[in-house]
Amino acid sequence: MTSETITAESAGTWHLGDLPVRRVGFGAMRLTGSAAFHLGDPSDRERSLAVLRRAVELGVNHIDTAAFYFSSLRSANELINSALAPYADDLVIATKVGPYRDWSGEWGTSARPEDLRGHVEENLRQLGRDHLDVVYLRRMRQDSIAEHFGALAELRAAGLVRHLALSDVEPRHLAEAQAIAPVVSVQNRYGLGFHDPATDALLAQCRAQGIAFVPFYAIAGEAGPRGAGTAHEEEVRSVALAHGATPAQVRIAWTLHQGPNVLAIPGTGNPDHLAENVAAGALRLTDEELARLDGARRG
Numbered sequence: 001m002t003s004e005t006i007t008a009e010s011a012g013t014w015h016l017g018d019l020p021v022r023r024v025g026f027g028a029m030r031l032t033g034s035a036a037f038h039l040g041d042p043s044d045r046e047r048s049l050a051v052l053r054r055a056v057e058l059g060v061n062h063i064d065t066a067a068f069y070f071s072s073l074r075s076a077n078e079l080i081n082s083a084l085a086p087y088a089d090d091l092v093i094a095t096k097v098g099p100y101r102d103w104s105g106e107w108g109t110s111a112r113p114e115d116l117r118g119h120v121e122e123n124l125r126q127l128g129r130d131h132l133d134v135v136y137l138r139r140m141r142q143d144s145i146a147e148h149f150g151a152l153a154e155l156r157a158a159g160l161v162r163h164l165a166l167s168d169v170e171p172r173h174l175a176e177a178q179a180i181a182p183v184v185s186v187q188n189r190y191g192l193g194f195h196d197p198a199t200d201a202l203l204a205q206c207r208a209q210g211i212a213f214v215p216f217y218a219i220a221g222e223a224g225p226r227g228a229g230t231a232h233e234e235e236v237r238s239v240a241l242a243h244g245a246t247p248a249q250v251r252i253a254w255t256l257h258q259g260p261n262v263l264a265i266p267g268t269g270n271p272d273h274l275a276e277n278v279a280a281g282a283l284r285l286t287d288e289e290l291a292r293l294d295g296a297r298r299g
Contacts, residue, residue: 008059011281014212014261016062016134017163017184019092023256024281025062026055026274027216027267032074034269038105042073043269051274052083056091058278064187064214064265066096066138067122072105077126085128094185094214095123096167098138098148110140113151120155131160136167136187137177145173146180153181167216171202174211183211185263190215192236192251192297207259214263218255219248235296239289245280248273252280254293 011023031048034040055063069076077095084091097119100108111119116137123132137149145166155161165185166177177183186206188199194217206213236247243250252264266277285293 006275006279006282008061008278008281010279011256011264012260014263015184016092016094016165016212017182019133019163020090021062021092021263022059022281023260023263024060024252024278025064025214025263025265026052026060027265028063028065028076028080029069030267030269031076031079032069032269033071036069037101038071040071042071045074045079047271048074048079048269049083051269051271052080054271054274055278056084056088058275060278061088061090062092062094062263062265064094064216064267065127066099067119067126068096068099068101070101070105075126077123081126081128087129092133093127093129094134094136094165095127095132096136096138096187097123097152098140098167111148113147116148116151117155117160120152120160124160131162134163134165134185135161136165136185138167139169139173144176145169146176149177149180156181165212169202170198171205174202174205185212185214187214187216189217190255191218192254192293193217195297203258203262207261210261212261212263213259214265215255216265218264219251219266235293239285239293242289243283243285245283246276249276249280249283250285250293252277253283253285254290256281257285257290 008022008024013020013022029036033042065076097116098111102108163184167187190199203213236250240247240250255264268274
């Protein structure tokens with residue numbers, strides 16, 4: 001398959017609350033360097049800006065970011081602001097709150113409920129917005145999320161946040177949050193290279209309720225923030241060869257085949273990889289190919 005003329009429209013659309021988004025979006029984590037956070041070399045600023053602008057040109061209207069996405073020289077939110085502001089009316093920017101990194105990049109104590117307003121305001125400042133479209137509460141191992149989610153619900157009522165979402169949660173946390181305020185999306189680690197039965201159950205729960213499910217590390221798998229994974233590479237390469245596609249495109253396509261509510265947010269700082277990732281939305285896998293990949297994942 002070729003990538004040059006395929007846009008994000010080929011993947012179809014879903015809604016984050018009342019906000020329509022194309023099912024292939026863009027994750028901003030890898031904009032800041034060769035690996036996430038401080039794990040790699042800082043990116044070239046102009047190249048990162050060009051990737052963001054090209055993503056929008058290719059029809060991407062869903063960008064996933066966070067204030068804690070930064071390397072020693074680059075901030076994902078600052079890059080998004082510089083490249084895309086003033087923002088298009090249909091562009092949806094989702095961010096996360098909860099984790100905290102200090103100026104040196106070290107992970108600090110995660111937010112208490114009363115800290116979340118500061119986290120939201122920091123994202124507003126960096127992005128140059130007067131409200132945030134979607135804010136994920138990223139759970140940091142706490143057993144109950146009620147106090148934290150309740151604090152975000154208050155910020156939603158105050159007009160700082162349009163829609164609320166959850167990240168790194170279990171099925172019980174979704175129910176806990178829904179008793180407080182609507183949840184438009186759930187973001188958990190999920191993909192061919194990572195199998196967690198609890199997350200599979202959560203995906204089924206979201207599918208049944210029409211809630212968006214947005215996997216992170218869908219390409220990276222076991223490699224996580226360091227880059228693309230290699231789990232089940234033989235099966236993936238076989239399917240890729242049959243379609244004239246790349247292994248990364250097959251991993252994205254498999255993700256999108258898990259349900260119409262599943263959104264992909266592959267991230268990259270490489271313009272060529274960006275075009276390939278967007279084009280993966282047009283890749284249609286056969287039932288036999290899906291069954292083969294499913295079997296490898298469960299095996």
